[in-house]
Structures are given as C-alpha cells and as structure tokens.
Amino acid sequence: MARTSRSSASGEQACVVRVERPGGLRKAPRQARSVALVAALKETGRKILEEEGREALTVLRVAESAGVAVSSIYEYFPTMDALIAAVFEDYRTESRDALLAGIAALPASATLYDGVLLTLTVGIGVHRKKMLLDPAFNIRSTHYEELVRLDLVKAREVWEAGATPALMARFDSEIRVRDPEMARFLVLHTLLALPRAMVLERPDYLAAPDAPWLLARMVHALLTTEPR
Known part of the structure; x- marks a missing residue:
C-alpha cells in the first residue's frame, strides 16, 4: 500500500512515501x-x-x-474502483450529515455519553457496510485515509472531524477538561483511528455489539475526568 525509502542527498535523510491512491x-x-x-x-x-x-x-x-x-x-x-470510491464517498457524506443532524436532534435529556455513543455507532456502521460491500477496496482506501490522518500525504479531511466540535458544543456543560484544544485533538483521533484499526486488523470487531459502547466509555472518560 505504502512504503518508505531514505535518501542521503545534501547530507540529509528524507523519507519518501509511495502511496496507491484510491480510485477517483x-x-x-x-x-x-x-x-x-x-x-x-x-x-x-x-x-x-x-x-x-x-x-x-x-x-x-x-x-x-x-x-x-x-x-x-x-x-x-x-475503473470500477473509481466508481466504488464515489459510492463510498456518498456513504460518508450522507452519514456525516445524518450524524450531525442526529446530534442536534437529541432530546434535552440526552447526555454527552449518548452523543458519543451515537457518533461511534454511526461511524462503525459505515465502516462495516463498506467492508461487506467490497472489503479489498475498503482496506486500500482505509490505508490511504490513515496516511492522510498522519500527515504523510495531503488530502481534504473527511466527515469524522465534524462530529468532534459538534459534540463539544452540544454537551459543553458536561465537559471537564483543562485544555479543550488538547481534548478535541485526542477525541478526534480516537474517533478516526480506532474504527480504522478495526478495519485493518480486526474487521470482526466491526460487528461486535459492544464495540461502540466500549469506545464511547473511553471517549466519555476523556472528556469528563476532572483534571488533577
């Protein structure tokens, strides 16, 4: 999917990442x-x-x-991969819009945990759907998205990022952190990286009924634990 090589030109070592981009x-x-x-x-x-x-x-x-x-x-x-990439992008867009609307529409009695659980349930569900439709292409595109997240390749970021500020704005009164920017960073990368790790390493976890619940507890604790 990607590999690195090192060059000693000008006395410096440079890391070159060769990437197979998803179809477009x-x-x-x-x-x-x-x-x-x-x-x-x-x-x-x-x-x-x-x-x-x-x-x-x-x-x-x-x-x-x-x-x-x-x-x-x-x-x-x-190629047909290019068509699949477009279909998967539509899934992503539709799910993002539905998620943001769902967070906003949660009743007044809803808690931060409810919002986090909704976010993870939707996100993992999208990964599972794509894995069922075309696992090989989904794995390739997930590798690419992880390279984007790690800033090894440049691309426009995608729907998961929108949930973090929406959650923190909707449930601001429940959040107990000293550094909101740090908390936002940690939550964002948890929501991005862990579901993708399931795709790449343990796709069976995508169907585990307690996977969203376990991850939601982790994120909720991150946002509500009183600072020392």
Whole structure:
C-alpha cells in the first residue's frame, strides 16, 4: 500500500512515501447533463453493489442498467474502483450529515455519553457496510485515509472531524477538561483511528455489539475526568 525509502542527498535523510491512491473521477462533471450522468452512474453502481455484490459490478453491467454507452462511463470513471470510491464517498457524506443532524436532534435529556455513543455507532456502521460491500477496496482506501490522518500525504479531511466540535458544543456543560484544544485533538483521533484499526486488523470487531459502547466509555472518560 505504502512504503518508505531514505535518501542521503545534501547530507540529509528524507523519507519518501509511495502511496496507491484510491480510485477517483477522471474529471469533474461541469455541465448539468454531465452532473446528471455521473449521479446516475453512481446510483446504478450503488444499487448493483448493494443488491448483487461486488462481482456483479462490471462496466458492461453498469452500462446496461444505466442505459448508457461504455465510453460514457469511462469518460468519468476509468475503473470500477473509481466508481466504488464515489459510492463510498456518498456513504460518508450522507452519514456525516445524518450524524450531525442526529446530534442536534437529541432530546434535552440526552447526555454527552449518548452523543458519543451515537457518533461511534454511526461511524462503525459505515465502516462495516463498506467492508461487506467490497472489503479489498475498503482496506486500500482505509490505508490511504490513515496516511492522510498522519500527515504523510495531503488530502481534504473527511466527515469524522465534524462530529468532534459538534459534540463539544452540544454537551459543553458536561465537559471537564483543562485544555479543550488538547481534548478535541485526542477525541478526534480516537474517533478516526480506532474504527480504522478495526478495519485493518480486526474487521470482526466491526460487528461486535459492544464495540461502540466500549469506545464511547473511553471517549466519555476523556472528556469528563476532572483534571488533577
């Protein structure tokens, strides 16, 4: 997935990370007709993935179902991995929006723990869904996302980051930390890294019913433990 090498040029050692980037659009659609075509292709690919499985997702199958020429698909999606990446990105966006709305809609009686548990349940659920649909691609893309988190490659950050400030704003009265910035950093990377570690090392944990509960207790303790 990624590897490092060292160079001694100019007397300094440099770390070079070679990264296999997840598939993406060949080009961005700009005209209304192109935007509609890409949306239709993503919808078709998603339907095939969810109802028939990864093996059924071929360019010919997508072309037949969407009623378009194969060349129209390749114009925007050079591979089926590129189409899967777009479908997974839609999952991420939809889940992020639903999560933020869910945090805001929690009743007045809800606690910080309720919000944290909701966040982890949604996040782990998205990872599990992607793992069921295409485990090989999900593992590759998760490796890449971890390189982004560790600042080894540059890319636009994604939906998980939005939950941390939303939680801290919604349940500000329950948070007991000396350094809110440090707490925000620790919570963010816990929410990002641990579910991804499950994907990469123990995917069976994604289906464990107590996984969100255990992680929620950890994050809740981090935010509510009185400073020494």
